[in-house]
Amino acid sequence: MSIVNYATREITCKLVYYGPGRAGKTTNLHYIYEQLPAERRGQMISLATQTDRTLFFDFLPLDLGSIAGFTTRFQLYTVPGQSYYATTRNLVLQGADGVVFVADSQSRQLEENVESLQDLHLNLGEQGVDVRSLPLVIQYNKQDLPRDLILGVAELQDELNFRDVPHFAADALHGLGVFETLRCVAELVLRRLSQPAAGA
């Protein structure tokens, strides 16, 4: 996907929130949506099941206005976390400029986190994307839960962040760490602009 279109002076980034089911990907998007100034709120498209699980994907267009003469848009997507939506995940992931891996900090969810991370690598591999060059940020969500239910950041780092990508502790429900995560992945994506050969 072309990030910067010099001819039309547009910058469009596709950011995908990836992770196991119920980890809080949609919650991240909801929080961002709620923070938008009213006049900038586009439509958040959420295809949810009756039990509020993401059925297909969520889509939140973020129009940042004109930056350095470029109309800048971020498109935030989430994938459905449940394992049986593998095809959808693969589809949504296509053309992603950056990925936020939202991990569920609960101890009992560790295996799901690992599986989902492997799934992410598998899908990226299938799409011919070099995982090492793709901007990736890990968010350890639900860090607000009682200590005995969750794993600390250090433990999660050991289990999940073997590539040592930027990571953030978060409480997406209350917004803690949500924008920090978004800011980090956005900057990683934009920084790649100065390395035109990478992944282009």
Added chain:
Amino acid sequence: MRLDGHLRFDNYIVGSANRLAAAAARAVADAPGTVYNPLFIYSASGLGKTHLAAAIGWQVSQRQPDAMVDYVTVDEFVEQLHVAISTGQAEAFRQNYARMDILLLDDVQFLTGRRETQGELLRLFNQMQDAGRQVVMTSDRPPSEIPDVDKRLVSRLSGGLIVDIGSPDFETKVAILRSKCAEREVHFDADVLEEVARLEFASVRELQGALNRLVAVAALGDEPVIAGTVRRLLGARPGTPRHNTVATAAGDGEFLSFVADVSAAVASTVEEWKARLSEAVTTWGERGYRTTVLERALALPRSPDVDGLLATFEGAVSHLQRLEEAAATIDQSTRGLGVFRDPEGVAAAEAFLERVQAAGAPLPRPSSDYARDRFAVSASNQLAVRAADAVVGEPGRRFNPLFIHGPSGVGKTHLLHAIGLGLQQSGEERRLVACVSAPSFVDDLIAALQMGTLDVWRARYRALDALLIDDVHFVAGKERTQEELFHIFNALVAQGKQLVFASDRPPRELDELADRLRTRFEGGLVAQLHPPDRALRAELYRRAFAHSGSSVAAEVVTYLADRAVASVREILGTANRLMTAAEVAGVSLGVSLARTELEGGVSPAVAPTHVAGVADAFFLDDEKIIWDWPDVGGRAIEELR
């Protein structure tokens, strides 16, 4: 980090919290290696440690261009050391650093646990200090609080001066904000900046972030940035310390802060040459110019010669503008044509201008030889002449079109041009009058069709105030010409412009003329010019003799006027013939000579003029010369017998 002069002493705002550190840094920069060596600056993140260290390096490198100054973070230092060791270049690495006059080492707290690096640094510090070279270090904590560091190194680090930088006070914050505003060329009211300064920020970097947010809000123009809105815009609740808002939702501010940060990232990553080119694409594209050449350059992997490219492009554009202007002076309708909008197609634009120029030569004007006062009037032509005068008096209103017809040589062309001259000269403004013959009208049209300048051709005719077409019977049978004439006719009549036509026969007798034209020709006034009557003949003979300066007796004129002629042209021919004959005979023109000439005399007109005076007697013998040949029909009958 490169020392690019961005971080200098003169843009470092000094307040009570950083006065000591700033003074020490200046002292070090003034006399490196002598006063405080090493200089150790520590503070919480974002309060200006790096700024001071970089300012020292910049000032020294400005004053002593030969000085070896290096700024390196501990992380980079470690990385370089590892590379050097793995490639067997450790000695070169050591020598490289040992040559430094000033070493600026940032983020020293990261030395924790790196034994090898610590050893290497200890050796380097010893070397540099022994040689009187300066070391400046920064850290987020004092040396004694950096865990897991060799004690010998700690003592080295502490051996010079250790200074800390505190959080800026209110006044310093206001000064920093003002300085940043000036740097970014933005303006906020003083009370806005003071309101920002009243908020608690842990670091100057956060203070700058807050300013960035305000700049972003101001740029969006959604709401005014005034003192009363600052706290809300920055996400701080009125009267509450800022750190309460760190972890929780910060409202609009959080989003704006994000936008501000993304702005900074975009500005630093968008390649400058591409930004310039795309700006040019936008600018020229908006003005309607084709920018494909610039777009192709944008797609190049590396920066082309942007200055040269833009200069060439702009040069081509201004050339096109000149061509467009030149074409528009000939024909306004060519303004804004696509051919003048492609900087890659300058040649095509030049060719187009040439065509316009060729097609745009001014249409023929009425000839001044045919003045109205030289047109003699009598009963035989007075209807047409009065109509002509009416047309000149009230063009486009009385008789439109005026259709003059008559046999050859009765003065149609003269009258047509006389009308043209009259139209041209009457009225307040000089009217644009064209007097063309139908054959050249047809030729022009064919040429325009050939060159593809039909629009220009039409525009020229439609711009006229009066169109006079002589010998219009020539358009008979020429369908395309009739079609174009029909449209021009309608366009001019609709604007109240005058049309005059001359023909050898009336419209109803013009074969192969489209009915729509015929009815239009007849819709105005059809006036006939008859062959001259006696009075007109007398007048014309008088004028002809007077014109040539001969004095001719009145009875000659009476005699000549009695003779019927078919045309004015014949009268002029007769007058010339008689005057030449009189000259040849060496006598003045009398009735007898005229009679001899016209009714059986020798015509000097057939004798070459160069023999005048020595004419062969043969030509004077009436019996040997046949002057009046029988007509063809008569001869044919003779031959048939």
